[in-house]
Amino acid sequence: xxxxxxxxxxxxxxxxxxxxxxxxxxxxxxxxxxxxxxxxxxxxxxxxxxxxxxxxxxxxxxxxxxxxxxxxxxxxxxxxxxxxxxxxxxxxxxxxxxxxxxxxxxxxxxxxxxxxxxxxxxxxxxxxxxxxxxxxxxxxxxxxxxxxxxxxxxxxxxxxxxxxxxxxxxxxxxxxxxxxxxxxxxxxxxxxxxxxxxxxxxxxxxxxxxxxxxxxxxxxxxxxxxxxxxxxxxxxxxxxxxxxxxxxxxxxxxxxxxxxxxxxxxxxxxxxxxxxxxxxxxxxxxxxxxxxxxxxxxxxxxx
Amino acid sequence: xxxxxxxxxxxxxxxxxxxxxxxxxxxxxxxxxxxxxxxxxxxxxxxxxxxxxxxxxxxxxxxxxxxxxxxxxxxxxxxxxxxxxxxxxxxxxxxxxxxxxxxxxxxxxxxxxxxxxxxxxxxxxxxxxxxxxxxxxxxxxxxxxxxxxxxxxxxxxxxxxxxxxxxxxxxxxxxxxxxxxxxxxxxxxxxxxxxxxxxxxxxxxxxxxxxxxxxxxxxxxxxxxxxxxxxxxxxxxxxxxxxxxxxxxxxxxxxxxxxxxxxxxxxxxxxxxxxxxxxxxxxxxxxxxxxxxxxxxxxxxxx
Numbered sequence: 001x002x003x004x005x006x007x008x009x010x011x012x013x014x015x016x017x018x019x020x021x022x023x024x025x026x027x028x029x030x031x032x033x034x035x036x037x038x039x040x041x042x043x044x045x046x047x048x049x050x051x052x053x054x055x056x057x058x059x060x061x062x063x064x065x066x067x068x069x070x071x072x073x074x075x076x077x078x079x080x081x082x083x084x085x086x087x088x089x090x091x092x093x094x095x096x097x098x099x100x101x102x103x104x105x106x107x108x109x110x111x112x113x114x115x116x117x118x119x120x121x122x123x124x125x126x127x128x129x130x131x132x133x134x135x136x137x138x139x140x141x142x143x144x145x146x147x148x149x150x151x152x153x154x155x156x157x158x159x160x161x162x163x164x165x166x167x168x169x170x171x172x173x174x175x176x177x178x179x180x181x182x183x184x185x186x187x188x189x190x191x192x193x194x195x196x197x198x199x200x201x202x203x204x205x206x207x208x209x210x211x212x213x214x215x216x217x218x219x220x221x222x223x224x225x226x227x228x229x230x231x232x233x234x235x236x237x238x239x240x241x242x243x244x245x246x247x248x249x250x251x252x253x254x255x256x257x258x259x260x261x262x263x264x265x266x267x268x269x270x271x272x273x274x275x276x277x278x279x280x281x282x283x284x285x286x287x288x289x290x291x292x293x294x295x296x297x298x299x300x301x302x303x
Numbered sequence: 304x305x306x307x308x309x310x311x312x313x314x315x316x317x318x319x320x321x322x323x324x325x326x327x328x329x330x331x332x333x334x335x336x337x338x339x340x341x342x343x344x345x346x347x348x349x350x351x352x353x354x355x356x357x358x359x360x361x362x363x364x365x366x367x368x369x370x371x372x373x374x375x376x377x378x379x380x381x382x383x384x385x386x387x388x389x390x391x392x393x394x395x396x397x398x399x400x401x402x403x404x405x406x407x408x409x410x411x412x413x414x415x416x417x418x419x420x421x422x423x424x425x426x427x428x429x430x431x432x433x434x435x436x437x438x439x440x441x442x443x444x445x446x447x448x449x450x451x452x453x454x455x456x457x458x459x460x461x462x463x464x465x466x467x468x469x470x471x472x473x474x475x476x477x478x479x480x481x482x483x484x485x486x487x488x489x490x491x492x493x494x495x496x497x498x499x500x501x502x503x504x505x506x507x508x509x510x511x512x513x514x515x516x517x518x519x520x521x522x523x524x525x526x527x528x529x530x531x532x533x534x535x536x537x538x539x540x541x542x543x544x545x546x547x548x549x550x551x552x553x554x555x556x557x558x559x560x561x562x563x564x565x566x567x568x569x570x571x572x573x574x575x576x577x578x579x580x581x582x583x584x585x586x587x588x589x590x591x592x593x594x595x596x597x598x599x600x601x602x603x604x605x606x
Contacts, residue, residue, distance in 0.1 A: 180523045201504045202518055213518040213595050215505055220483045243601075252599040290600060292516050296555040297593060298546075 001028050001237075002041040002102050002127050003117030003230070005048070005066065006074030009090075010226055010269060013082040017224075020270040021052045023074060024117035024140065027227035030274040031234025031261045032115075033060030034282060036241040038234070039108055041065045041127075043100045045073040055275060065105050069096030084222050085199070104130045113241045115233060118142030121152035128159060136246055138162035140233050146172050158190035161246055164233045170196045179204060183211070192246055195236065195255060197229055197262070205255050209248035214255060217263035217289055224269045228262040231274060235261035260285045304331050304540075305344040305405050305430050306420025306533070308351070308369065309377030311573060312393075313529055316385040320527075323573040324355045326377060327420035327443065330530035333577040334537025334564045336363030337585060339544040341537070342411055344368045344430075346403045348376040358578060368408050372399030387525050388502070407433045416544045418536060421445030424455035431462055439549055441465035443536050449475050461493035464549055467536045473499045482507060486514070495549055498539065498558060500532055500565070508558050512551035517558060520566035520592055527572045531565040534577060538564035563588045 003025030009018045025042040032038040039062040046068060057063055072095035080087045102123065114134040116124050118141050128137070139160045146153060146169055153173060157163065163186060167179060174182035179196065183206040186194045193207040200222065202215040236258035243250045260282055267273045306328030312321045328345040335341040342365040349371060360366055375398035383390045405426065417437040419427050421444050431440070442463045449456060449472055456476060460466065466489060470482060477485035482499065486509040489497045496510040503525065505518040539561035546553045563585055570576045 178523050180521050204521065211521060211595055212597075213521060214598065215516040215518045218483050218507065218514060218516060220481050249599045252597070253601050256598050287604065290598070290604070292514055293596070293598070294515075294555070295517065295559050295593070295596070296552045298556050301590070301593070 001025060001032070001038060001115040001117065001234075002119065002123075003028060003115075004074050004097055005040075005042045005044050006076055006095075006097070008226065008270060009075070009077040010224055011079040011090075012084060012224055013080070014223065015269065017269045019075075020272075021049075021055070022076065022227060022270055024142075024227075024230045026056065026271060027230035027265065027274070028115060028117060028140075028234035028237075029056060029061040030059055030271055031231035031258070031265070032238035032241075033234075034261070034277075034279060035235060035238025035257070036060075037062060038238070039065065039105075039111065041102045041104060041108060043067050043069045043074075043096050045069060045071050045096045048073050059275075065103075065108060069100065071096040078226070080225070084225055087225075102127050102130075112136070113237055114138070115140070115237050117230060117233075118145055120145055121149050121156050124156060124159075136161045136237075136240060138164065138233065138237055140164040140230065141169050141173065143169055143172065150175075154189060157186065160191045161193070162237075162240075163191040163194045164229065164236070165194075165196060166229055167196055167198045167201075170194075180211075193251055195233075195258075197232055199225065199228070203255055203259060205251065207248065207251060209251075212248075212252050212255065214252075214259060215293065216259055217285065217292075219263060219266065222266045225266050226269075227271060227274075228265045231265040231271075232258040232262040234258075256289060257282070257286060260289060304328060304335070304341060304418040304420065304537075305422065305426075306331060306418075307377050307400055308343075308345045308347050309379055309398075309400070311529065312378070312380040313527055313572060314382040314393075315387060315527055316383070317526065318572065320572045322378075323575075324352075324358070325379065325530060325573055327445075327530075327533045329359070329574060330533035330568065330577070331418060331420060331443075331537035331540075332359060332364040333362055333574055334534035334539075334561070334568070335541035335544075336537075337564070337580075337582060338538060338541025338560070339363075340365060341541070342368065342408075342414065344405050344407060344411060346370050346372045346377075346399050348372060348374050348399045351376050362578075368406075368411060372403065374399040374401075381529070383528070387528050390528075405430050415439070416540055417441065418443070418540050420533065420536075421448055423448055424452050424459050427459060427462075439464045439540075439543060441467065441536065441540055443467040443533065444472050444476065446472055446475065453478075457492060460489065463494045464496070465540075465543075466494045466497045467532065467539070468497075468499060469532055470499055470501045470504075473497075483514075496554055498536075498561075500535055502528065502531070506558055506562060508554065510551065510554060515551075515555050515558065517555075517562060518596065519562055520588065520595075522566060522569070525569045528569050529572075530574060530577075531568045534568040534574075535561040535565040537561075559592060560585070560589060563592060
């Protein structure tokens with residue numbers, strides 16, 4: 001997976017954290033590592049803490065290609081509104097990420113599964129050209145790149161088997177105000193599966209098997225939604241990598257496991273909850289989710 | 304069921320209708336009639352159209368106790384915002400409903416299933432005293448009565464086996480900002496089941512079997528949300544009446560059928576879609592809903 005590793009400063013109505021470990025690659029890797037080994041392609045500065053490198057290494061994350069550049073680590077500062085539904089980016093200091101050109105290692109070029117976190121279409125293309133036909137190529141988008149590169153992103157959708165975006169991004173990218181139409185339109189642009197995450201309102205997944213709708217795990221309180229989408233994509237891709245194919249029997253449980261991971265991610269600031277999380281907790285919440293959504297289909301309805 | 308029958312004037316961003324058939328009893332009866340006969344207790348004025356009486360009679364609705372009072376039929380005028388998430392009541396003219404004291408017929412007093420639409424606690428109490436131990440007593444609330452009678456409504460919750468409310472009503476009645484805490488608190492006040500409808504975001508149901516979460520049927524466009532909650536409650540109660548008991552194996556499919564009915568209700572203004580609706584369409588959408596929400600649970604997870 002290719003993405004960002006950085007230090008985040010996050011303010012919500014209930015608290016704040018300064019300079020905590022973040023970045024799309026971090027959340028993705030923490031989510032994926034529960035299911036399958038992850039090999040990370042990213043850059044940090046000389047100020048990156050050896051402790052943080054150690055945290056990731058202990059979580060099934062291969063860091064051979066987490067390169068150290070000349071300059072400071074990527075930094076991002078954001079503030080959420082009281083409902084946590086909207087966030088405002090206060091400051092971005094790209095640091096070493098500004099001039100970063102990902103170079104995959106030989107074994108990474110031959111990976112079966114590739115995830116590109118919200119990168120510019122140019123960098124996405126440069127990474128894709130280094131690979132040798134991965135079985136599944138997935139991308140996550142960020143609002144910023146949709147605003148600046150909408151046409152390029154749309155025409156690049158044929159390159160992806162799987163696309164992850166949130167509701168706002170899907171509406172913006174499809175330029176529609178109906179999520180149903182937006183999802184169908186994006187699916188028609190090339191990907192085999194389009195996964196639209198809706199935060200506390202669950203997810204809509206569009207694929208060859210039609211639409212899959214799943215509610216979110218109900219939480220009393222969300223502490224910090226940062227990284228939930230990346231942890232979701234990580235768990236989803238990790239599950240796919242473990243199970244094999246891009247088919248309904250795999251993509252639907254992948255989406256449910258991904259929702260479970262995301263529900264943990266938002267329980268604390270940054271990646272604090274993902275760091276303390278155990279497989280036992282994931283397994284329990286997955287089973288609880290099945291019970292919570294069990295419709296007790298009447299016997300007289302054919303399966 | 305006891306509630307209102309009236310004429311509504313509704314404005315949305317996309318259109319408007321003047322003086323169309325509405326009222327909680329109308330929507331409830333149209334939803335319930337697909338599952339079980341409904342006996343309606345309500346009042347109209349001399350201006351009530353014989354055609355509308357005929358519409359209801361054709362839909363499995365017993366109108367012996369739809370009395371005709373001296374004065375005009377209940378009228379209500381409302382305007383929705385562009386997202387349809389909020390509505391503003393422009394005018395209410397209670398007409399004959401202002402002095403209405405429901406009197407049940409002898410067979411209605413012995414009904415097994417009773418639904419009280421958003422009535423004041425005083426009228427609810429007066430109806431309950433006329434009945435002989437129904438097996439299931441259910442109530443729907445309206446924001447207006449929560450604002451005016453919160454304490455009475457809370458203490459009356461012990462009288463109900465089943466409570467239907469929407470998200471805003473649940474938060475207001477429980478005086479909480481977490482829907483999970485609110486649902487649990489209301490369940491603790493007496494009802495065996497608390498059903499919280501969330502519009503396009505589905506429903507949360509609280510009961511002895513824990514929480515049941517179900518997404519809404521995805522729609523390209525909602526035309527008019529008026530009456531969706533009452534049609535939901537009608538279908539739910541109709542299903543319960545047909546199936547028998549207040550237990551998870553009945554309440555969960557009841558909630559799904561109710562969601563399906565509500566999804567049809569919002570496809571057109573007022574009760575226009577419910578009038579043209581057929582059982583074949585309901586059955587098909589229920590089956591499609593099962594497919595849409597099927598999680599393809601992996602075989603290695605125990606049932």
